[in-house]
Amino acid sequence: MAILSEDELIQIRRHLHEIPELALHEQETHDYLLEIIKGFKQDYLTIEVPKELPTAILVLIKGRNPQRTIGYRTDIDALRVEEKTNLPYSSKHPGVMHACGHDIHMTVALGLLNYFSEKQPQDNLLFFFQPAEESESGGKQAYEKGVLQGKFKPDEFYGLHDNPELPAGAIGCRMGTLFAGTTEVNIDLWGKGGHAAFPQNANDTVVAAASLIMQIQTIISRSIDPIQSGVITLGKIEAGTIRNVIAGHARIEGTIRGLTQKMILHIDHRLKDVCEGIARSYNMKVKLDLNQGGYWPVENNPKLTKNFISYMKNNPKVNFIETAPKMTGEDFGFLLAKFPGTMFWLGVGDPGAQLHSATLKPDEKSVQRGIDAIKGFLINRMEN
Incomplete structure (x- = not known):
């Protein structure tokens, strides 16, 4: 197979858009990706499907004079969203949609992989098609199950996220944190139920x-x-069952967001203190559960990110935009805590929509523009 044309890439993207699947159930997506990858020139490629994470795909491209292994990650799962775009290639899976643009992510990765399968890179390149970004912490699972070890261990890692607020094909990035880390919060309070007319005989969890x-x-x-x-x-x-009965149990659910792992841990600690104080003050049991999983802050490596931004800023063919941090979460943050690297935005030019929206319609011109910008960066990185 020769280098894919823009039209061919768009057709791939549209097919991926039609077959969205939820975390750890991306079998049809996995099979289609594998079919495309096996159609590329295989001279320098090693393909592996890890048994520990069977919808993932690892592809190692052997460099001609490797000094390092550069990793590139794309997520492959979708969201439980009913699509409302009315596109001719809308989701064929009811109630599931690529509402976060992972179909764009995958297509850009395939375009890069295709190019370097034809033009052998100087360094080794590792492409990681990762399941379960939206839930189930696929990046953390991959790391803890040893998927990214041995010849599949990257020395540095890169990945993108589409951004409908940026013009199609623009590259956005910043030093420091790009995305916040997130932690799920569940709090259960147990007191004593009773009649509304006799509060002295109960212990009111609503109060x-x-x-x-x-x-x-x-x-x-x-x-x-x-x-x-x-x-x-x-x-x-949630608390209570009827207006004239004092509730003996209440449950509160929420989320924490922070731009550094240190900040999240500090908030966690203060939340524990407050819950312990309420338990003592109201003489009831208060149980706090905190679940961060793999959704750590996306903290970009200073040296690698400075180099990435410098290349994009100085490339006249790239529309580079320095962006502010976002409070949205991304499990690539866990991998960046284990491997130095950089995450960045790819503009997809749909300012009227938001990520996770049922009406998200990325501009497909972003695909080839993104491939060209990232390809140029990777070539430059391998020469320096």
């Missing part, structure tokens, strides 16, 4: 939960540096 929620709001406003960033959102509360 305790209300106090807890108000105290939690002070963690951000009074326990962290105002020039740093952290968020606690409590999005769900």
Whole structure:
């Protein structure tokens, strides 16, 4: 197979868009990707499907004079969203959609892989088609199961995320944190139920939960540096069954966001303190569960990111935009805590939509422009 044309890449993207699948169930996507990859020139390629993570694909391209192994990761899963784009290539899987643009991510990765399968790179290149980014912490699973070891261990790692707010094909990046880390928060309070007319004989978890929620709001406003960033959102509360019965149990669910792992751990610690205080104050059991999984902050490596930004800024063919950090989460952050690397944005020019939106329509011109920019960077990186 020769180097794929832009039209061929768009057709691949549209087929991927039609077959979205949820985390760890990306079998049809996996099989289609593997079929495409096996159609590339195989002279320098080693393809492996890890038994520990069977919908993942690893492709190692042997360099002609390798000094390092440069990793490139793309996520392959989709979201539980009912598509409302009315596109002729809309999702064929009811209730599931590539509403976060992973079909664009995969197509760009395939374009890069295709190019370097034809034009042998100087360094080794590792392409990691990763399942379960949206949930189940696929990056963390891959690392902990030893998928990224031995010849498949990258010396440095790169990955992109599409951005509908940026013009199609633009590259966005920044020093420091690109995406926040996230932690799921679940709090259960157990008191004693009773009749509404006899509160002295009960222990009201609704009152305790209300106090807890108000105290939690002070963690951000009074326990962290105002020039740093952290968020606690409590999005769900459940308690009681009827208006005239005091609730003996309440449950609060929410999320923490922070731009550094140190910040998230600090918020975690303060949240534990507040919950312990409420338990003592209201004489009830309060159970706090914190689940971060692999969704660590995406903290870009200073040296590699400086080099990446310098190349993109100085390339007249690239529309480079320095971006602010976002409070959205991405499990590539866990991998960047284990391997030095950089994550960046690829603009897809759909400013009226948001990521995870049922109406997201990326501009397909972004695919070839993204491939050209990243290809140029990788070639430059291998020469320096």
